[in-house]
Amino acid sequence: MSEVTIRTRGLGKRFGEVTALDAVDVEARAGTVLGLLGHNGAGKTTLVHILSTLSQPSTGSATVAGFDVRTQGAQIRRRIGVTAQHTAVDHRLSGTANLVLVARLLGARPRTARRRAAQLVEAFGLTAAANRPAGSYSGGMRRRLDLAMSLVADPVVLFLDEPTTGLDPVSRVNLWETVEALVRQGTTVLLTTQDLHEADRLADRITVLSKGRVVASGTTAELKSQTGRRFVHLSVGRDRRERAAAALRPHGYHPTAGQGGTDLVVGVDASAELAVIVQILVAAEVPIDGLALSEPTLDDVYLALTSPGSATAAEPGSSPHAPVGAS
Numbered sequence: 001m002s003e004v005t006i007r008t009r010g011l012g013k014r015f016g017e018v019t020a021l022d023a024v025d026v027e028a029r030a031g032t033v034l035g036l037l038g039h040n041g042a043g044k045t046t047l048v049h050i051l052s053t054l055s056q057p058s059t060g061s062a063t064v065a066g067f068d069v070r071t072q073g074a075q076i077r078r079r080i081g082v083t084a085q086h087t088a089v090d091h092r093l094s095g096t097a098n099l100v101l102v103a104r105l106l107g108a109r110p111r112t113a114r115r116r117a118a119q120l121v122e123a124f125g126l127t128a129a130a131n132r133p134a135g136s137y138s139g140g141m142r143r144r145l146d147l148a149m150s151l152v153a154d155p156v157v158l159f160l161d162e163p164t165t166g167l168d169p170v171s172r173v174n175l176w177e178t179v180e181a182l183v184r185q186g187t188t189v190l191l192t193t194q195d196l197h198e199a200d201r202l203a204d205r206i207t208v209l210s211k212g213r214v215v216a217s218g219t220t221a222e223l224k225s226q227t228g229r230r231f232v233h234l235s236v237g238r239d240r241r242e243r244a245a246a247a248l249r250p251h252g253y254h255p256t257a258g259q260g261g262t263d264l265v266v267g268v269d270a271s272a273e274l275a276v277i278v279q280i281l282v283a284a285e286v287p288i289d290g291l292a293l294s295e296p297t298l299d300d301v302y303l304a305l306t307s308p309g310s311a312t313a314a315e316p317g318s319s320p321h322a323p324v325g326a327s
C-alpha cells in the first residue's frame, strides 16, 4: 500500500460565526487522485487553502507529504503545485518567459530555469507558441501553461481547482490525459471540480463535502452502490405503458415515464428485482419488448447526497421523468 500524502483529522475552520469546515477527515495516497465535490460554499476552497498553507486550521490536524500544515509550511510549499481557477499566467509574457519567471522565483539559476522551461514547453505541446505573448493563447493553451507553471518545481502534490472549466471537449480530454500521466509518475492530485464526469474519470477516491462536513467518501463504485438504487428501463410499447404501470404499483413499484425508446423506468434496490418486475409483467400479460438495468451515475449519487431532503432524492435518475398514471 502506498504512503498517505494528504491526511486531515478532525479538521475545522471557523470564520467568525461561520463554520466553513467541521471535523473533516480526508486521505489521499501517493500517486492517486482525490476528487473533492461539494456545492458552492461547501468548504472546498477553505480545505485547499489550509492544505496549501495559505490559511491555518482552527481545530484538528493535517499533513501534506508528511509535513504538518501548522508548523512545517515552508517544507510543504516546496513540494506542492497549485492551479487555481484564476490563472497565474502573465498575459504580457511569452509562455517560456512565464515558466522561466516561476523557476527563477523558486530560486533556480537562469540556465536551469531556461532548461526547465524548455522541457515543460515541449511536454505541454506549447513549442510552436512558446515565444508568443500568453495573452494570444487560446483558453486551452493558457490552462496548459498554467498547469505547466504549477509543475516547475516537480511537486509531490498538485492542487487542481476546476482545471477544465471553460475548455472545449478536446482540450478537456487533453488536460485529463496530462493529469493521468502525472499521476502515473507518482504525483498525488487533489482535484476540486463541479464536473462529475471529470471526477468519475480522474478520481480514485471521492470525498463529498456539504456545509463543511464530509457526507460521503469512497471510490466512485462505492459511492454509486451506497445510493442503493438502480433503474430498470422497460420497453413495453406506448399503448401498454399504463397497463404495465398499473400492474407494478400494487407491488410497491412506482414507475416513471422513460425517454427515447424506453417507456417506463422503475427504481430498484437490488439487481435481483429485475426478475421480480419481469414476473409481475408476465403475470399481467404485458409483453416486454426490451429491458435494461442501469447503474446510478455520479450525478445521481451527488444529488442524493447533497440535495435538501436527500432521503427523497434517493430515487436518482427519476427526476427527469414524469410519473405515469398518477391516479
Ligand SMILES: Nc1ncnc2c1ncn2[C@@H]1O[C@H](COP(=O)(O)OP(=O)(O)OP(=O)(O)O)[C@@H](O)[C@H]1O
Residues within 6 Å of the ligand: 015, 018, 019, 020, 038, 039, 040, 041, 042, 043, 044, 045, 046, 047
Ligand atoms: N475569509 C472568509 N471570511 C468569512 N467567511 C468565509 C471566508 N472564506 C470562506 N468563508 C465561508 O466559508 C464557507 C465555505 O467557503 P468555501 O469558499 O470554502 O466554499 P467552496 O466549497 O469552495 O465554494 P465554491 O464552490 O463556491 O468555491 C462559506 O460559507 C464561505 O462564505
